[in-house]
Amino acid sequence: MEEQDVSCSRVSGAVPDAPVEADQVPAESASQREVPRMVARVGQKAPDFAAPAYYQGSFTNVKLSDFAGKWVMLCFYPGDFTFV
Template identity: 45%
Template sequence: MSLIGKEVQPFAAKAFHNGEFIDVTEENFKGQWSVVCFYPADFTFVCPTELGDLQDQYAALKELGVEVYSVSTDTHFTHKAWHDHSEAISKIEYIMVGDPSQKLSRNFDVLNEEEGLADRGTFIIDPDGVVQAVEINAGGIGRDASTLVNKIKAAQYVRNNPGEVCPAKWQEGGETLKPSLDLVGKI
């Protein structure tokens, strides 16, 4: 079942952010755009490359009014330890959510039940707390965070311009489409 168009389900979790432990709930995803990036586990191999790449895009995402949340089934304590001991992870400025109960991973349908770990899932959530985009990769396939900037810009454009849609490879300032009878069979 697709999560597109669905509101984020209630949850409560602990997170590590800027040297502190904080509480995170579904309410954090309301009032601003959010990116939630699930990954299997701390202290692994592909995960730090992805989270480092996400940090490289963090300033651009913040300029768009987006907050970023990384999530694994590790605890917030493990996130702090990883942040304190990994050169790549020590640069992370966004929120690192712990999901040892696996509730959040289940809510987003990315939990690998056999392993007890989250799949590589990326979710774009609008200011109403509604999922607008989903990307899920197999464990061995890392994601490219640079694609998030354009996806967010497209999602924000569509939200702010009802009746218009963004075609493939749309870039900010590019032409959009207005679905109508006149376009049927002409694209």
């Protein structure tokens, strides 16, 4: 997996197949923004994504589709330094 250059820009995850409406909506109406239609469902292909990650002392880029051929457990959680 390629190592990521560390910079100070605020990089975040991207979902290449998702609708691009987020960028077309003015910031003030962001809270009323519609939730993208692409929502994961069982029995359907998992939405691919690419995002920066911390991995064993390094910063890398992770792409879900790089793990094709393996089982993946994808685990979301509310935040670092929370208690549960």
